[in-house]
Amino acid sequence: MGTDVDAFLRRVAQELRPRTNQSADVLLRRIRSELPDPSLDEDIAALVSEETTGHVAAFLDVLEHGIDTTEFTAPPQAAEVARRYARIGVPITTLLRAYRLGHLGLLHMMQAEIPRFTDDPELINTAAMRLMEAGFAYVDRGSAHVVAAYQEERDRRLQHRLLLTNEASLRIGSTLDVGRTAQELTDVCTEDFAALVTVDLLDSVLDDEGEGAQTPTDPPLLRRVAQRSVSGESPVESPVAEGRTHTYPTGSEPARALATGRAGLLHAAQASHFPSALLLPLLARGDTLGLVQFFRDESAPPFDEDDLLLAQEIAARAAVSIDNARRYTHERSTALTLQRSLLPPHAVEQSAVVAAARYLPSGSRAGVGGDWYDVIPLSGARVALVVGDVVGRGLHAAATMGRLRTAVRAFADIDLMPDELLTHLDDVVIRLQREEAREDGELSATCLYAVYDPVSRLCSLASAGHVVPALATPAVPGGGDRAPQSARFLDMPIGPPLGLGGLPFETAQFELPAGSLLALYTDGLIQRRAQDVDAARTTLCDVLGRAPGAPEEVCDRLLAALLAGRPADDVALLVAHTLALDPGRVATLDLPSDPAAVSGARRFTSETLSAWGLEDLAFGTELMVSELVTNAIRYGKPPIRLRLIRQSSLTCEVFDANATAPHLRRARTFDEGGRGLLLVAQLAERWGTRHGREGKVIWAEQALPR
Numbered sequence: 001m002g003t004d005v006d007a008f009l010r011r012v013a014q015e016l017r018p019r020t021n022q023s024a025d026v027l028l029r030r031i032r033s034e035l036p037d038p039s040l041d042e043d044i045a046a047l048v049s050e051e052t053t054g055h056v057a058a059f060l061d062v063l064e065h066g067i068d069t070t071e072f073t074a075p076p077q078a079a080e081v082a083r084r085y086a087r088i089g090v091p092i093t094t095l096l097r098a099y100r101l102g103h104l105g106l107l108h109m110m111q112a113e114i115p116r117f118t119d120d121p122e123l124i125n126t127a128a129m130r131l132m133e134a135g136f137a138y139v140d141r142g143s144a145h146v147v148a149a150y151q152e153e154r155d156r157r158l159q160h161r162l163l164l165t166n167e168a169s170l171r172i173g174s175t176l177d178v179g180r181t182a183q184e185l186t187d188v189c190t191e192d193f194a195a196l197v198t199v200d201l202l203d204s205v206l207d208d209e210g211e212g213a214q215t216p217t218d219p220p221l222l223r224r225v226a227q228r229s230v231s232g233e234s235p236v237e238s239p240v241a242e243g244r245t246h247t248y249p250t251g252s253e254p255a256r257a258l259a260t261g262r263a264g265l266l267h268a269a270q271a272s273h274f275p276s277a278l279l280l281p282l283l284a285r286g287d288t289l290g291l292v293q294f295f296r297d298e299s300a301p302p303f304d305e306d307d308l309l310l311a312q313e314i315a316a317r318a319a320v321s322i323d324n325a326r327r328y329t330h331e332r333s334t335a336l337t338l339q340r341s342l343l344p345p346h347a348v349e350q351s352a353v354v355a356a357a358r359y360l361p362s363g364s365r366a367g368v369g370g371d372w373y374d375v376i377p378l379s380g381a382r383v384a385l386v387v388g389d390v391v392g393r394g395l396h397a398a399a400t401m402g403r404l405r406t407a408v409r410a411f412a413d414i415d416l417m418p419d420e421l422l423t424h425l426d427d428v429v430i431r432l433q434r435e436e437a438r439e440d441g442e443l444s445a446t447c448l449y450a451v452y453d454p455v456s457r458l459c460s461l462a463s464a465g466h467v468v469p470a471l472a473t474p475a476v477p478g479g480g481d482r483a484p485q486s487a488r489f490l491d492m493p494i495g496p497p498l499g500l501g502g503l504p505f506e507t508a509q510f511e512l513p514a515g516s517l518l519a520l521y522t523d524g525l526i527q528r529r530a531q532d533v534d535a536a537r538t539t540l541c542d543v544l545g546r547a548p549g550a551p552e553e554v555c556d557r558l559l560a561a562l563l564a565g566r567p568a569d570d571v572a573l574l575v576a577h578t579l580a581l582d583p584g585r586v587a588t589l590d591l592p593s594d595p596a597a598v599s600g601a602r603r604f605t606s607e608t609l610s611a612w613g614l615e616d617l618a619f620g621t622e623l624m625v626s627e628l629v630t631n632a633i634r635y636g637k638p639p640i641r642l643r644l645i646r647q648s649s650l651t652c653e654v655f656d657a658n659a660t661a662p663h664l665r666r667a668r669t670f671d672e673g674g675r676g677l678l679l680v681a682q683l684a685e686r687w688g689t690r691h692g693r694e695g696k697v698i699w700a701e702q703a704l705p706r
Helices: 001-035 042-065 076-087 092-116 122-169 178-192 251-262 303-344 395-413 417-438 533-546 552-563 598-613 615-635 676-683
Strands: 198-202 221-228 264-265 275-286 287-296 353-360 369-376 382-390 445-453 458-464 472-473 485-489 508-513 517-521 571-578 586-591 640-646 650-657 685-693 698-705
Touching: 001 092, 001 122, 076 092, 076 122, 076 275, 092 122, 122 178, 122 303, 178 198, 178 221, 178 303, 178 353, 221 287, 251 264, 251 275, 251 287, 275 303, 287 303, 303 395, 353 369, 353 382, 353 552, 369 395, 369 571, 382 395, 382 517, 382 571, 395 417, 395 445, 417 445, 445 517, 472 533, 485 533, 517 533, 517 552, 533 552, 552 571, 586 598, 586 615, 598 615, 598 640, 615 640, 615 650, 615 676, 676 685, 676 698
Parallel strands: none
Antiparallel strands: 198 221, 198 287, 264 275, 275 287, 353 571, 369 382, 382 445, 445 458, 458 508, 472 485, 472 517, 517 571, 586 640, 640 650, 650 698, 685 698
């Protein structure tokens, strides 16, 4: 009976072979009815048609030639169809259901054809059973091939997803620049994921100052910060140019994604110009930063749910990187603004030096530091030159720098010696440490404070842990700006950094020839990872020795020679070209400790002012000289010396050896004394006391007539 059934089925297969296409149509219609319509595009439909024809022919071969189903090989189109469906995201269960039901319909059709070839009921039943048995074995074997091809494609897609995710994590966020990070996102995703990627950020996110605020009813204003097509060129498909602001219409898919914070998967009619698109809001730390859109053209399969998950993972990483860059940029900009606002806005008017300064913020991710410089006019035509460096980065360092600079100016105003000033500044830092109780390390700073006197050409310096300055002196005194110079680092003691307490600072004095160049700087100028410190110091001296006397040009040459690019640390540079006051602008008179000497001091003052052509100031100046000399004789100690200095203002100084300073007080109606300093304060623009090692100086300044 078995041989008869096999022969009968062989005959049935031979009879049905001319109708292969008709049988394939039956199989194709059933498969179409089970699969989602969007998946059956023209390419896949044609491939499925070829596959069904191949399955019908292969099954007829099994029946006609008695091929063992364990040795059966599915048509090559079957594996390709499985891969195509895997790419577009059709579930394997849906594909297998369509495959099995389609073949079941084919078997039913073939079973209905059996009675046409015999009237024997037993043969019909046996042949039908044998047909179903062979059909089920064929379907099982074919399903195994479909599942293997489907899973192979899914594994390949999963591996591609992992590789793309890893590539995104490595390449996105390599810098703390918002635009660069957004561009990295578009670069990564147009390599093998999308044909076009655009990144829009809310303009309010990029606008640190909050300008251009909109009402809540307005569509959010966005800025196109990056976009890239698969060709790598500026995409013509995008209606918005990079860098331009725009809005999405209310109710549109992008506007809805921004408003709800939910990702969207769009197809055909929903995605303009492209058959498939993904819309993903950029969300970081609970805030919506913007929107990234991925587009695919007809050359690639449309996006599916797996692609959406992959894009969400990449977008989430990119959003955090963009937010980090945005926060860093905002903090750096704030710190840099604060830093620059706390530095001298312009050169102060004084006649002791010609100064130029530069401040360069660091180019590293650590942020702006606490480097600063200052030029402070002092009494007696002197000037203070200051350079300092607060340890740390960011807003705190900039704010601390501002507090220390203010403290230095306050101490300089009372004419403290450099070592005494640093001692007081050390106390300020220690007090700040106690007030702040910082957990991220001790507050510390370095500072170099120098005072230059153009009358004596003496420069007094003290250092609190700061690098020593460089000095270039003209080989020929008075040789002019272009004269050759010899440069060296000053040999001076370096005290401990500010904030340690309990250790002394020392003042060193140097007599500087007129026309010398004094360079004060922070360690960022000479300390770099790729540069030897000694080599940098040598370069500094070489440049300073060959540089002209113009401080502005000296600053530019030093920065060009020592800094190849953006510095890793902040740099503050202060270059001073020293001047000497003409002896004809200084008049000195030694006085005995005798009240009768007051008249001689008045007469000396009158004659000096007449020689200088300042007769209009004679009366007021004589009154001040009279009061100051009288106080020195009455309350001070010899020697007593009167000095008049004419520069941008007229300065009157009286020196005595007593360290006790007078103070201004309000005299009562019947008091015989106590009005001298009040009179001086009324006549002078500024006045004060300057203490030294050997005594004190009471000084008063008046503006010169125009």
